[in-house]
Amino acid sequence: MPTSLDVRTLAGPDAYPEWLRAVSTGFFRGPGAVGEQEVAVRALDTDLDRIQGAYDGGRCVGTFRTLPQSLTAPGGALLAACAVSSVTVSPTHRRRGLLSRMTANALDAARDRGEVCATLVAAEYPIYGRYGFGPATWTTDREVLVARTGLDRRYAGPADLGDGGRVDLVDAAEFRALMPAVHERFRSGRHRQGAIDRRAKWWRTATGELRFPDDGFTPAFHAVYRDADGQPQGGVSYTSDDVWQAKQPEQTLTVRDLFATTTAGETALWRFVLAVDWVLRVRTGCRAPDDILPMLLPDPRAARTVTHADWLWLRPLDVPRMLAARDYAAADTLVLEVRDKDGYANGRFALETGGPRGGARCAATREDPEVSLDVRELGTLFLGDESAVRLAALGRLAEHREGAAERAEALFRTARRPWCQDMF
Numbered sequence: 402m403p404t405s406l407d408v409r410t411l412a413g414p415d416a417y418p419e420w421l422r423a424v425s426t427g428f429f430r431g432p433g434a435v436g437e438q439e440v441a442v443r444a445l446d447t448d449l450d451r452i453q454g455a456y457d458g459g460r461c462v463g464t465f466r467t468l469p470q471s472l473t474a475p476g477g478a479l480l481a482a483c484a485v486s487s488v489t490v491s492p493t494h495r496r497r498g499l500l501s502r503m504t505a506n507a508l509d510a511a512r513d514r515g516e517v518c519a520t521l522v523a524a525e526y527p528i529y530g531r532y533g534f535g536p537a538t539w540t541t542d543r544e545v546l547v548a549r550t551g552l553d554r555r556y557a558g559p560a561d562l563g564d565g566g567r568v569d570l571v572d573a574a575e576f577r578a579l580m581p582a583v584h585e586r587f588r589s590g591r592h593r594q595g596a597i598d599r600r601a602k603w604w605r606t607a608t609g610e611l612r613f614p615d616d617g618f619t620p621a622f623h624a625v626y627r628d629a630d631g632q633p634q635g636g637v638s639y640t641s642d643d644v645w646q647a648k649q650p651e652q653t654l655t656v657r658d659l660f661a662t663t664t665a666g667e668t669a670l671w672r673f674v675l676a677v678d679w680v681l682r683v684r685t686g687c688r689a690p691d692d693i694l695p696m697l698l699p700d701p702r703a704a705r706t707v708t709h710a711d712w713l714w715l716r717p718l719d720v721p722r723m724l725a726a727r728d729y730a731a732a733d734t735l736v737l738e739v740r741d742k743d744g745y746a747n748g749r750f751a752l753e754t755g756g757p758r759g760g761a762r763c764a765a766t767r768e769d770p771e772v773s774l775d776v777r778e779l780g781t782l783f784l785g786d787e788s789a790v791r792l793a794a795l796g797r798l799a800e801h802r803e804g805a806a807e808r809a810e811a812l813f814r815t816a817r818r819p820w821c822q823d824m825f
C-alpha cells in the first residue's frame with residue numbers, strides 16, 4: 402500500500418526522543434536503547450531547527466541533523482560551515498529518496514544562513530558525491546611497536562630534549578579547564594586547515610563529565626604540556642589496556658587526543674606516551690597522513706599504518722567567499738568554471754591570489770575558463786590535499802589553457818596536509 406512520506410524539521414522538544422530512537426535504529430544500536438538521561442544529554446546545545454525527521458504516518462523513519470561548525474581554511478581563516486550528522490533512514494524505508502530530500506533541505510538552509518560550505522564524515526564512500534561532497538582530508542591510524550622505535554629507554558622527560566617545558570598528568574576537570582583555549586590557538590594556526598572547533602559540550606563529553614548509561618565511555622588519562630614559561634601548549638588523552646602474557650606486561654596504549662601549538666610540545670607529548678611503562682604498542686588514533694610522529698623515531702618503520710582513509714568531506718556552497726578566505730602558495734589569476742547540478746556553486750569565477758599571506762579575491766566572471774571541474778572536485782582541492790594535475794589525469798578537471806592544471810596545483814596545494822581530528 403503506498404504511503405506518503407513527510408520530511409520536516411522537528412515540531413518541538415516533544416518530538417526529540419522519538420527522533421533519537423530513530424537515529425539509534427538507523428545506526429543499528431537497537432530499538433528502545435535510548436533512555437531519558439541520554440535524551441537529556443544529547444539535547445544539550447542541540448538546535449531543533451537544524452534537525453529533520455522523515456515520517457511515515459506518526460513514525461519517524463529518517464533522521465538528519467546539522468550543526469554550526471567553524472572550519473579552518475589554509476592560512477588559518479575560520480569558515481562558517483554546516484556540519485551534517487546523524488543521517489539515517491530506517492531499513493524499511495531505504496532507496497525512496499528520503500536522504501536526497503533531507504540533504505536538499507539542509508543545503509538550502511545552509512545557503513540561506515550564509516554558511517560557505519557543508520561538511521561531513523561519510524559512513525560509506527559512495528553515498529555523498531552525488532550531493533556535491535568530495536573527500537577533503539584523510540586520516541591515518543598507526544600502531545607503534547615501542548621496542549622497535551630505537552628510542553632511548555632512559556628518556557626522563559622534555560629536559561632530555563633540551564626543552565624547558567614539562568609534561569604533567571592532570572585530572573579530567575583540569576584538562577577540561579585548560580585545553581579548550583589551547584585547542585582554539587592550535588586549530589587557528591596557519592597550517593591547521595581541516596581542523597574544526599570544539600564546543601563546550603565536546604569537552605564535557607570527551608572528559609566524562611556528560612555521561613548516560615551504556616554510553617561506552619572509558620575514562621582516560623590526561624596530560625598537559627607546558628612550555629618553559631609555564632604556559633599550556635598541548636595535551637594528550639589516552640587509555641591503556643591491561644594485558645599480561647607469561648608474566649610480561651604487553652599493554653597497548655591508545656591515544657584518544659593529542660595536539661600542541663608547537664612542535665616542541667607535540668614532540669614532548671609523543672615522547673611521553675612512548676615512554677609509559679609496560680606499554681608494548683601505541684595506537685595513534687586519527688592523525689594527519691603527514692603526522693610528524695614516524696619521523697620522531699630513529700626507526701620510522703616502527704610506526705605501521707593500520708588504517709588510511711578519507712575523513713572530512715567538503716561541499717562548497719559559496720565559491721567566492723570560500724576561495725577568497727584561504728591562503729595560496731603562489732600569486733596568480735585563475736578562471737575556474739564550477740559545475741554544480743544543484744545550483745549552489747555553479748558558475749565561472751576569477752580567483753586572484755597574492756601568494757603566501759598575500760590575501761585573495763574571488764568573484765563571478767564572464768571570462769573564458771582556464772580549468773573546469775565539478776563542485777565535488779573543488780571540495781576535494783580546497784584544503785590543499787589533492788593534486789589538480791592528478792585530477793586532470795583522471796579526467797575530473799579539464800584544462801582549457803595549457804599549463805592551467807599545473808598553475809591550479811601550485812595555488813591550491815598546501816605545505817602540510819589538512820587534518821580533521823574529530824568526528825561529529
Ligand SMILES: CC(=O)SCCNC(=O)CCNC(=O)[C@H](O)C(C)(C)COP(=O)(O)OP(=O)(O)OC[C@H]1O[C@@H](n2cnc3c(N)ncnc32)[C@H](O)[C@@H]1OP(=O)(O)O
Nearest residue numbers: 485486487488489490495496497498499500501521524527
Ligand atoms: C554524515 C553521516 O551521518 S554518515 C551516516 C550515513 N548513514 C548510514 O550509513 C546508516 C545506514 N544507511 C542508511 O540509513 C541509508 O541507507 C542512507 C541514509 C545511507 C541512504 O538513505 P536513502 O533514503 O535510502 O537514500 P536515497 O533513497 O535518498 O538515495 C539517493 C541515492 O543514493 C544512493 N545510495 C543511498 N545509499 C547508498 C549507499 N549506502 N551506497 C551507495 N549508494 C547509496 C541511492 O541508490 C540513490 O541513488 P540514485 O539517486 O542514483 O537512485
